Amino acid sequence: MFDSFLLESIINGLLLGGVLALLALGLNLVFGVIDVVWICYAELVMVGMYAIFFLYVYYEVPLAGAIAAAVLGVALLGMILHRFVIEPVLGTAPINQLLVTGGVLFFLQAAATLAFGIEFRNIGIRMPVVEFGDMFFSFARILAFATALVGVLLLWLFLTRTYLGTAIRAISQDREIMPLMGVDPRRIYLITSAIGGGMAGVAASLLVLQYDVHPAIGLSFGPITFMVCVMGGLGNMLGGFVAAFIFAQFISVGGYLFQIEWGYVIAFCFFIAMMFVRPKGLFSR
Amino acid sequence: MLQVENLTKRFSGFVAVNRISFALEQGEILGLIGPNGSGKSTTFNMIAGLLKPSEGSIRLEGREIGGLAPIEICHSGVGRTFQIPRPFKQLTILDNVITAAFYGQRGSVTRAKALDQAEEALTLVGLPTDPQAEVASLGAAGLKKLELARAIATQPRLLLADESLGGLDETEMNAAADMLGHIRREKNITIIWVEHIMGVLMRVVDRAIVLDHGEKIFEGLPREVARDPRVIEIYLGSEKITFDEAAS
Numbered sequence: 001m002f003d004s005f006l007l008e009s010i011i012n013g014l015l016l017g018g019v020l021a022l023l024a025l026g027l028n029l030v031f032g033v034i035d036v037v038w039i040c041y042a043e044l045v046m047v048g049m050y051a052i053f054f055l056y057v058y059y060e061v062p063l064a065g066a067i068a069a070a071v072l073g074v075a076l077l078g079m080i081l082h083r084f085v086i087e088p089v090l091g092t093a094p095i096n097q098l099l100v101t102g103g104v105l106f107f108l109q110a111a112a113t114l115a116f117g118i119e120f121r122n123i124g125i126r127m128p129v130v131e132f133g134d135m136f137f138s139f140a141r142i143l144a145f146a147t148a149l150v151g152v153l154l155l156w157l158f159l160t161r162t163y164l165g166t167a168i169r170a171i172s173q174d175r176e177i178m179p180l181m182g183v184d185p186r187r188i189y190l191i192t193s194a195i196g197g198g199m200a201g202v203a204a205s206l207l208v209l210q211y212d213v214h215p216a217i218g219l220s221f222g223p224i225t226f227m228v229c230v231m232g233g234l235g236n237m238l239g240g241f242v243a244a245f246i247f248a249q250f251i252s253v254g255g256y257l258f259q260i261e262w263g264y265v266i267a268f269c270f271f272i273a274m275m276f277v278r279p280k281g282l283f284s285r
Numbered sequence: 286m287l288q289v290e291n292l293t294k295r296f297s298g299f300v301a302v303n304r305i306s307f308a309l310e311q312g313e314i315l316g317l318i319g320p321n322g323s324g325k326s327t328t329f330n331m332i333a334g335l336l337k338p339s340e341g342s343i344r345l346e347g348r349e350i351g352g353l354a355p356i357e358i359c360h361s362g363v364g365r366t367f368q369i370p371r372p373f374k375q376l377t378i379l380d381n382v383i384t385a386a387f388y389g390q391r392g393s394v395t396r397a398k399a400l401d402q403a404e405e406a407l408t409l410v411g412l413p414t415d416p417q418a419e420v421a422s423l424g425a426a427g428l429k430k431l432e433l434a435r436a437i438a439t440q441p442r443l444l445l446a447d448e449s450l451g452g453l454d455e456t457e458m459n460a461a462a463d464m465l466g467h468i469r470r471e472k473n474i475t476i477i478w479v480e481h482i483m484g485v486l487m488r489v490v491d492r493a494i495v496l497d498h499g500e501k502i503f504e505g506l507p508r509e510v511a512r513d514p515r516v517i518e519i520y521l522g523s524e525k526i527t528f529d530e531a532a533s
Contacts, residue, residue: 163387166380170373177371179355182389182439
């Protein structure tokens, strides 16, 4: 018998997968090129969400303008993070890079709590619900999915069709040889950090339409993003993209078959099992 | 074109290169030879900027380049290859070379010019300019050619070729040696060629320098190398036959 609710949850999983894929892509890009995990990635998203909230609600900047400013602002924040926090410890043991970005996570959470308090804030835009047969879909999720796919496509085109993108892909394979070919790794790292930050800004603009912003919002999707990246193979953008959709299906369909919370439990169990089967990621050899 | 004076490199008291001096004329090919641990690679890496000299100077066309960062040295007109080829395996052959052409020169290079220079470098070494050709399709000789093409695409005036014959069979070695001679003629590039396979090398170089334990023990014409008693002493044994070939 045709189960329209199951189909609805599968499609919702697909829509959620798009957002997770966008989040994972920024993190994977930074790791793949600079070899540093931005533990504070979800907190950059939180900063972007706050920026959109205040610009749109308090300063009455049109939503498109607020989003553009947030994307640019978080891109700049990504560059600052690299230049002043990561670059000084780039040549040291990897644990140091994890610790400093972990420190930034707590700094941003604490700073947001001090500055904005712990209250949940919403930009107050009510998106319509799209009805298709017996199924209902959040327009915000459809928009997020479409934007995520466009973002992924644009990033792919940038990395494969431009010489700067080619240099970014090249430096992720052999960073020592690049200066001998005239490529300045510091410049490439800064640009990559800006792109990674910009993608966190884009994710913020999609999430702020669906979720309230508060200082701990990063904890809601930060760990999932990391798990998606690890399951796809850290630094493997294609792996992260596929893993995002698999993970989202476990959450969505698992949630439908059992309970919403069980969806996450099943997804995490799958993640743990995959760590035993393919510890280096889905597409590892 | 290049003046190296009293070049010295010390690693915590160990002297890897000791007060080496030599000079190169424009368009010359210099063979830099010596057994393992003789200081060839250290000298090479100091000229390319991967190591900072402890003492001495390296002047390229009158400008001091000793101690500059590798990117600065690349932009000054020095290209280098690696003994073990290090291609970007996930890029196509053409993209590998375009990246070098686009970024390896001082000042801005247009996309069209970078593409032209990359295609010219690939043609010069005999590799396909097909945009889809993958690095995985190349064998040992092909990978060496790709190393050369990438270095040439940066439009160097001085090319540092690091053991370009290693891992090749005799036919490939002869072809590679001929290719370096051809590149010099076509582009008027000055070349320093580090090698320990002497026979083939001596066919192409104008002059040779032999290093041993960080010291220069010989400098002269290729035909003189094999007759030098100090060189014979350090190479006695496995290289004897190659010496005989070089002398003949």
